[in-house]
Amino acid sequence: MDHGVSRRRDPDLGARAQPDWRRPQRRAQSAPVAGRTLMMTAPPAVSIKNLRIALPKGAERPFAVDGVSLDLRPGKIVCVVGESGSGKSMCAHALMGLLPDTVNVTSGEIQFEGRDLLKLDDDRWRDLRGRRLAMIFQEPMTALNPLMRIGDQMAEMFEAHGLLTPRERRAKALSLAREVGLPDPERIVRAYPHQLSGGQRQRAMIAMALALEPAVLVADEPTTALDVTTQAQILKLIRNLQRSRNMAVMFITHDFGVVADIADQVVVLRHGKVVEEGPAATVFNEPKHDYTKALLAAVPSMHPPARAPLDDLARAVEVIGLDKTYVTSGGWFREDRRVDAARAVNFNILKGETLGLVGESGSGKSSVARLVMRLIEADRGTVRIGDTDLTQLSGKALRAERHRIQMIFQDPFASLNPRRKIGHIVADGPIAAGADSKAAFDRARDLLKMVGLDAGALERYPHEFSGGQRQRIGIARALALEPEIIVADEAVSALDVSVQAQVLRLLEDLKARLGLSMLFITHDLRVAAQICDRIAVMQRGVIVELKPTAQLFAAPEHPYTRELLAAVPGQKERAPAA
Amino acid sequence: QEPKMGGTINAVIQPEPPGLMLAMVQNGPVQMVSGNIFEGLLRYSPKLEPVPELAESWSVSEDAKTYTFKLRKGVTWHDGKPFTAADVLFSVEMLKQTHARARNNLAQVDKVEAPDDYTVVFTLKQPFGPFLGIFEVGSMPMVPKHLYDGTDWKTNPYNNAPVGTGPFMFKEWQKGSFIRLVKNPNYYEKGKPYLDEIYWQIIPDAAARSVAYETGKVDVLPGGSVENFDVPRLSKLKDTCVTGAGWEFFSPLAWLWLNNRQGPLADKRVRQAIMYAIDRDFAKDVIWNGLGKVATGPSASTIKYYTDDVPKYPYDPAKAKALLKEAGYKGEKIRILPLAYGETWQRWGEAVKQNLMDVGMNIETIATDVAGGNQKIGDWDYDIAFTYLYQYGDPALGVGRNYVSSAIAKGQVFNNVEGYSNPEIDKLFADGAVATPDSKRKEIYEKAQKILVEDVPVAWMLELQFPTIMRCKVKNLITTGIGVNDGFKDAWLDK
């Protein structure tokens, strides 16, 4: 299709590209390198030296990446870990030559196959990308062009480098799809991205990245958006493919469980600087830097702590036979699309108890939370708070009862109105309930103090706070109405581990002090293990198992529960922290 | 110069005629096009003397009540059927139902008879001075009986492909684009018409019409088809001739309806003040580019029995102010309704408004389109309203109706809209219509003019002239007092 596009390369690159992409020839080319590998300790495929990337003026810090050096070796996976904003993605993008226009590399070099990548011109970059260096992105939803068929997007990989005929490309795409384990590959190569599940899309992305057998694979949080079960499969796939092709992999993640599962080498980044690096076992077992230690300590363990049994049998919440089916109207001449988000859901929460609700994405956890909160209407069933049947109320009466059950939301950025000051955000509820505004603000100040924010916060806007602080504000808002029950829907999932640990501790503390009950929704079984008294496991709208936490972890009954537990990454932990 | 045969004329028509059946629709453009297809019994010279057309000759009885017309022999309709007295009788009957003006004009007719195929006799109830002036094609077109008799006139297919006796035949009409007429080869006047065909181009925008002329796409701009402001420029173009002739029969006279019934305008002095306040020479010189004439009274100077021996109202703001003060005008709001006929009239409305405001009147312009304006005038819901009306050659036809009290009737935009009622005037016009001989009529009408001008029932503005602009190679385009409205039968092209 694009024969007209110039493919100007230097002789040596051209020579490699021209005969064909097939393996035998390429191997012959890289033979001398391989030979050396045997003699010395494997030379790096890529060597990043003292990389420094400047951010535009007004950014939070002058350099996104500040003097980072690291090597990627064939056949090895290097995990780059660190909190959000530590510069992980920047490193990856620099390696691919895909840095945004607003940032630029001020110093350092990236050695690859005998040249400094940072000095390449656009055409050479283009030649290397995809063919020698490939990348997988975090969001499988947005990383694929929604208007193109999967197979065509795979075939583009060959087209970009002028390889094969269109027919061969299609055949190749099919076999790639098969190789990464996409089900029904004939159908899937003809499908559009939105017709695939997240895991399938990520597989398609991997297939694409591997199409030309690159020497280096960069994976920027490739599993963060996936379910644990899917994550486990994808990790396995990457590991296998990487082994069989002897690729050098740079794997970016913030999840230490994942690191534990696949890393050969670990590099810990903080504020754009490498604070620690070394073989995975060493970093896990003998972390040297305090930051690494803190990070490791913050990873919740799979072992539920012992919990005091609850004697008080008073029920705070009673949920009986909740049904909810979403009907997406198909119009007059089409059948409706129905999703059962809750089917005959029953559970109680005792006073002072934390009930966990776990399950994969789409299993109906949030729907249950909303039903309990009466943010949506149930088709059938009852939600009782104390003696009040919430499902029977509406309008003013409902509003009057709302203060008894409050919610903490998942996304600390989306759950605060960006245009209202924190003071208002916290005090609005009580004022709407009829409280005197001065008293409400005084109380807001106290609450903020209780969640660890100073009084000055009242007058500030949400964007002036960090993620963890915002989640604290969300908690203060929920507490302002002095609720009996708190529903936390993925309340810590968006936070970095260290922050997550703090917030969890805060929640535990407040709960105990105020005698609250809690419905805690999460997809992270480690978190659930640490905070819940009992856990309910949901699958496709049905609660398949509900047990005290320790029992559930020790003796899962339902196959789905077992599958979930097995998929949690990092269980062969080299450093069982705590 | 000897007329040359052949050639095509492109003329502009505006707005697009709603139909071409002159007996059923009678607005200006319809007559302009259909005047070539249909004919009347008579035409009128620029001096408004009757000239034969379908009637070869005519005679009037002693008592002035019987008019006998001898029809031309050998006249055929465009479909080949002969034209006879039966067609005339039929036309009279039909027009009484479809043609409002013909209906009025024929009100004096007692009976119409056809003693033979080529003679028609009109018998009147009483003598009617202007009777010989109602036979022009627009006022009384001849309709083919054999195509209309016994049909539903409204939906008759010939409405859209009219058949007449005229020098040109209807050929095609592309709605929104043009109307095409071709020479009638069997025309009764041998050798005529000279032209092969006429295209009437439909161009709705005045500026675009000027451009069409300028770029040579059309040859004739009939009166009123370009804005007056453009006339001087166009007349200076190469090979361009301009004439104001051809409007003698209609003699359009512009005035302001003044609502005599209510408010300040019920006071004669206020009405006189308005006459003094308006700078009519400015209007003539600037808005009408010097064309036309400042009106002295209810009759245009081209109309029979006109006299300028009447009170005069020169532009005199001081006097206007004095009169207003005398009448005790205290700034009551007065609504003025301009005529929605394009830029010229809009500008004129603005100028008059400004004149009146300059003498201290509180004027508000009410904007409407033609239909909305008509409704307001018909409902007498106005204070001052622009208009211009045709006079049809005789005070009994075009003048009296605007002042006699019997013509006061709600819901119409003609006749006595201003609500002026003066028994003396009523009597004068009643007498004038039937009086004989001419000298007696003259006396009556001169008296009426004097009284009216003193009373100012309406404010007369200008005798309008709509110049026709054409290429000089177009000869003999206008030969009668009806101008382009009764056909191009004498026109020829000097190639």
Added chain:
Amino acid sequence: MLSFVAQRVVKGVIVLLAIVVLNFFLIRLAPGDPAVVMAGEAGASDQVFVQQLREKFGLDKPLPEQLFIYVKGIATLDLGFSFRQQAPVSKLILERLPATLLLTLTAFAISLALGVLFGTFAARFAGTFLDTAITIFALIFYAMPIFWVALMGILLFSVAVDWLPSFGYETVGANLTGLAHLIDVAKHLIMPAMTLGLFFMATYTRMTRASMLEVKRLDFVKTARAKGLPDAVIQRRHVLRNALLPVVTLAGVHAGTLIGGAVITETVFAWPGIGRLMYDALLQRDYNLLLGVFVTCSVMVLIFNLITDLVYRLVDPRIEFAA
């Protein structure tokens, strides 16, 4: 897909019915009586005569009855009779419809094609002189009143240099046939179509540019770059196609504006379309004709919208054929 169209048609019919009823009353609210207008043109009028006219056109009946008669007619695709032009309304409209369709569709095609082209250029060379130039021109075209553009066009192309005809849709009396006729019509078409399309072209230029810049930031563009695809291919295949979606939506919405805008263009260029027919009908209070034009225009808008929706659904696989 078929059921989608069927559903849309049913919906459209309901909307149309509402339009008919509303406009029926709206139009009759206008001051001015068609019978008076007609009688007036004869240069005289009297009560009896006007009443006679009213009866003839059924205007003497009570409004609900008139509406009933009208709607009944519509059901049988009869738009009524124009008492003023003495012809069936549908005939009058059909005579004019081809010209309007030719004009609006050409304007639409030109504006969309050129707009997308310029927008693409501007986005590709964002920040350069070319971008600035295109943006400024787009802004100027956007800001010029349509009649002004028309006037300037005529002065420039018809008067100053005699390249293009200033009125009509063919050379009257030339009796051209075949290719010569086509060329003749095309020559007449250029100016009105450009005039009508210029504003929309400017809109699409700006929209395409903005949309391209927006899409450029999306993840899948990064994926495409990571594949090593040449920039031109990325721009065309990945950026442009996605960026066009909002432009297509907007274009569909514009159909109504385009047809409405044709009133002025058709007036200035003497283009024999229904825009002018509507305006004349309005001035003459030709109720049936005016209503008929409204219904026709609305049908055209609905069809335009349906087509854009279909196109949208063809381009974007994510949207299924549901309402």
Added chain:
Amino acid sequence: MKQFWKSMLKSPSGVIGLVILLLAISVAVFGPLLFPNSPWRMVQRPFLPPFMLSTVPLGTDALGRDVFAGMIFGARVSLLVGLVSTLVALVVGVPIGAMAGYFGGKVDDALMRFTEFFQTIPSFALAIVLVAILQPSIYSIVASIAVVSWPPVARLVRGEVLSLRTREYVQAAVVTGQSNTWIILREILPNALSPVIVLASLMVATAILLESSLSFLGLGDPNLISWGYMVGAGRTVIRQAWWITVFPGVAILISVLGLNLIGEGLNDALNPRLSREGR
């Protein structure tokens, strides 16, 4: 807010637009005080070319009226029509869109059908008919322009509200027991407003153009001079007196341009993602 002005002032188009608008507004507000001569008064000989007399710097029109005075008084009407009709359109469109988006379901369906209905009638044609029916006056013109321009507002607001409604902070407001009105006014609308403001700035421009087009067809308010009226009136004499049309035409062009630039500036300022990209 400060942030907003900062980024607004950083975008060059926004600054140029603001300067133009401020200039136009101050002409509209103060001009008539400084040049109290009525623009309708015939002060000099007709068709006096511009720059000949200092008393009539921009020449005179077909009746000898001062073009300069017309420009100044015209600014008032043109801007007023633009601003007021946009305001009316917002007053109609924002609540309809907000209600449709917030309550969803049947309410949404009904309101959107209603909106669609208005969008199905060609807008300019509808405006013409409305002005003709109501009879041309500044009120009917403003009303008609508003009637044809509110549907896009409603649609835009609905879209925004629809997406904001599911935001967590809105749900937070619901669960803390706040009323629907409060939630719409405090939590949703302020966050839906930036694209509406951008749209509004463009609507003012479109309204000015619409008014001029109506004036062109002779449907302007005859008691008030507007730029559109001047262009329409001067159009027939453009061949002999270009200045009568050109000056007000340029005035329209520049103000519409200014408003568009403001729209662009607002877009940049209110959409931080865009502004960071630079251009």
